[in-house]
Amino acid sequence: MSASGLSSPTVARFERVLRQRRAIDAEDAHSLAASMGDLLTARSDAGADDEHDPEGPTLSFEWSRLDAVQREAAADLHAVDAALSRIAEGTFGVCTRCGGPIGIDRLNARPTADLCIECARSSAV
Numbered sequence: 001m002s003a004s005g006l007s008s009p010t011v012a013r014f015e016r017v018l019r020q021r022r023a024i025d026a027e028d029a030h031s032l033a034a035s036m037g038d039l040l041t042a043r044s045d046a047g048a049d050d051e052h053d054p055e056g057p058t059l060s061f062e063w064s065r066l067d068a069v070q071r072e073a074a075a076d077l078h079a080v081d082a083a084l085s086r087i088a089e090g091t092f093g094v095c096t097r098c099g100g101p102i103g104i105d106r107l108n109a110r111p112t113a114d115l116c117i118e119c120a121r122s123s124a125v
């Protein structure tokens with residue numbers, strides 16, 4: 001029995017879930033980059049002067065939105081990668097702070113969790 005209390009078929013199941021999620025994240029990042037490229041083109045076509053360009057504020061707003069989505073996707077990808085490397089190291093499901101088991105219910109809800117619920121609660125404050 002590992003420190004996580006998870007059986008290897010369970011860890012293997014999480015690995016599949018995480019790999020799927022990684023593929024989706026990578027796809028999202030790709031289409032997002034394409035949208036941002038389109039937007040850049042639209043922006044430069046519209047002219048560099050945002051102030052006198054009625055499309056300017058709209059494009060800026062859309063850019064901030066895409067930028068936020070991209071940051072979120074990058075953060076998720078990072079979390080998924082970290083979880084996958086914990087699987088490779090055999091520490092998946094073990095709280096990185098207290099070393100206790102994270103628990104299957106929490107991992108089912110959030111496979112990228114690296115803290116047990118108690119540590120997550122205390123770090124959120």
Ligand SMILES: [Zn+2]
Nearest residue numbers: 095098116119
């Ligand atoms: Zn903990």
